[in-house]
Amino acid sequence: MRALIASSDHPLAQRVQAALADQGLDCPAGHVVPLDSIADRSGLVHPDLIVFVLPDEPRAGLPALRETRNTLPQVRILAVGPTTDARLILETLKQGADEFLDRQNPEGDLFGALERYRSLHARRDTGPKGGRVVALLSPSGGSGSSTLAASISAVLAQEHGDCGLIDLRLGVGDLASMFDLRPVRTLADLCEHVTRLDQSLFEQFLVRHASGVWLLAAPSQASDVARVTCKGVRRALTLARVRFAHVVVDMGNLLTGEQIEALWQADWILLVLRLDYTSVRNTRRIIDALTDLGIGRDRLRLVANGLGQRRQLEVEQAEAAVGMKVAHRVPYDAASVHAAVNSGVPLVLHRRFRKISRSIKSLAHSVNGAAR
Incomplete structure (x- = not known):
């Protein structure tokens, strides 16, 4: 206790x-x-x-x-x-x-x-358990973390009835469009009400997709990004953990104070990398930065996205450079990804039987449990 x-x-x-x-x-x-x-x-x-x-x-x-x-x-x-x-x-x-x-x-x-x-x-036995937070962090832009975040949350929603999804790619968040949603309120609006935020008010800032995913959208205007605070992010994550069995957070490739708040609360941190020199180098730097923040490697998982493109590094080369094993490999299928994004439907729902969708479902199943 x-x-x-x-x-x-x-x-x-x-x-x-x-x-x-x-x-x-x-x-x-x-x-x-x-x-x-x-x-x-x-x-x-x-x-x-x-x-x-x-x-x-x-x-x-x-x-x-x-x-x-x-x-x-x-x-x-x-x-x-x-x-x-x-x-x-x-x-x-x-x-x-x-x-x-x-x-x-x-x-x-x-x-x-x-x-x-x-x-x-x-x-009452052990009472309600706090939900698990899965954070996706991209060492470099273009790694596909938003596509994975949308699909992982959709898979978890199918299995548990619903799933929380928080877009922390401030100013450039794409998750709303990936679900064809038009949120009226965003994380920036939530942060302005943080002192009176309770469970009921928190849910008013979410927008629900038919798949069972509840999205807390990132502000899309640069002028609104400054309204997002560390305290607001911390409170949103806490209330989301109470409301949902799983909360997925798309963090992009930044390590600002707001992103760090999410990392501290995360049970799993998925580092989504491409198999090229720049992405692998930045992955090693991110791991070192997380270590300095006191975040252990036991909470990290490397996800190699877009596997199978020509002239990529070998997985073994990336593992040697980073000093960690790749836990999951997502195959390259640009046509399916583009079709899903353009339709506003998560990839695993739009192309259910494609190899890439089966791989992402397997990834979602692998984080359907506690890391700590």
Whole structure:
């Protein structure tokens, strides 16, 4: 069981941390965060339990509590504050806390609250699991990551009823046209409402395709790209993981702060490369950059796209240069790809029985599970 503590009161946070440790809960020092950071951090850590310590002016902490509840509607939240104000207790519960514990005796109240939580947790088994994030990153332009992202999401939607798809190729996103969709709202609009974003509002920024794919589109205008924020991307991914069993993210070939947010949350990162010198060289650079960010190779998979063209590098040459094995090979079929793009239908739906479609379906099946 994983716990987070939200507190700006360091001595009280230490007492709560010690009490959690006594009860066998995992709460390292890095899981004690300030109140104004708890909503974002909870989206990254995905805790089972949050202990929310109200500040000296308790009502000043309620907006952060509400934001945290909107971000993770399933998590158990225990608020800690003064029990002398009945109205404050009621307001705290209305803002999203499941229980209110006495600030003067957090250890004793925590023991009972954790016993109740364990009993509830046992009755409902493990509860809903967070969805898996599959990010597609292209070391070079023209690698075909958008075509793969569209088709992988369509395959996962067929298998699970629906699938989230987020276009992070800001300013140049092609996914809407690949599904023949005309989104009214984009990621840029979502970011402007991030402080009041909950599950219901989040879904208003998505557009649904008949295949079961729900797209959060990238802004198409350069002037709108500046409205996209790291916090908005982080919140969108967190809410998408709650809503969908799988979330596919098309990231293009950039490593901006917004893309890095997605990489940190990704369970699988598919590096989509061409078998040419430039793409292989850039792939090695991307892997080194991801290593510097603390993203391990166990979450990376190399996907060689467009296999079978004349004068390509051999797969073995690319593997030697990159220092990793190619996990999947997608054959070259430009005619089918162009036909699908021009029709506004994902390739695996437009050319179901082509070899390239069968290969992409196999790739989708390979990420239909957790990497960590």
